[in-house]
Amino acid sequence: MPDGATLVVKHGYRGAGFCGFAEQPGARTVAGELRRALETALRRPVELTCAGRTDAGVHALSQYVSVPVTEGEAGLPGTRLMRSLVALTPDDLSVRALLRAPAGFSARFDAVSRSYRYRIADSDARPVLAWDHAWWYRGRLDAGAMGEAARCLVGEHDFRSFCKASSAVDKPTCRFVESLEVTRVVEAGEELVAIDVTGNAFLHNMVRTIAGTLVEVGRGHRDPRWVGDVLAARDRTAAGPCAPAKGLTFVGVKYPELTLTPWE
Secondary structure, eight states: OOOOEEEEEEEEEOGGGSSOSSOOTTSOOHHHHHHHHHHHHHTSOOOOEESOOOOTTOEEEEEEEEEEEOTTGGGSOHHHHHHHHHHHSOTTEEEEEEEEEOTTOOTTTTOOEEEEEEEEEESSSOOSTTGGGSEEESSOOOHHHHHHHHGGGSEEEEOGGGSOGGGSTTSOOEEEEEEEEEEEEEETTEEEEEEEEEESOOOTTHHHHHHHHHHHHHTTSSOTTHHHHHHHHTOGGGSOOOOOGGGEEEEEEEOOTTSOEEOO
């Protein structure tokens, strides 16, 4: 099948109802739902490549998948295709935009960086609207100390301490973190602690383990300098716990300029 272009589907999802992004036998997944919708709309089997797989319970605001299309399909009207995909997908999966990329484009391998936000509701009061997408920590966190501790993680490092141990066996664990900030934000009238991280790529459970480790500092159990020791240890047991999945959102992906254009 000669490729005429690449269809890129920008989408988001609420992770609670999915067993992660990647397809699994007998499980409801984001990739499975999206693939079925695309196969119905295009009337043929399709292969998806995503920007970054997420675990069960993790949300996404701007996830991307790429699908090679034929020269004939490259001429399909974007409005009609968009309406079809919206109608064919469930309520917890939102097709947000259709984009066009050159033939051979990969949502995974052409990504320059990926960004995540981890949300924590640190209060004795149960969160209201943030309940489904934030970790409810019963207490008060020192966001300033967490931000101070996070600075040592910026740059190129071996993040083995922050990776699921079974995923790090015989695999490279060096990654580049472009930015990592901890701030207090107000969303829909509720104050949250937000951990925003951008990097070239991430290891399995890396962002959630960073969040769990920073919370150990924020709750006053560890000094900010301890995080540097955790990084240097290159040992998962040195870090804090893996934070709950529902607090994590895949925020977006950066691609080279002019690579993606609207599918009109």
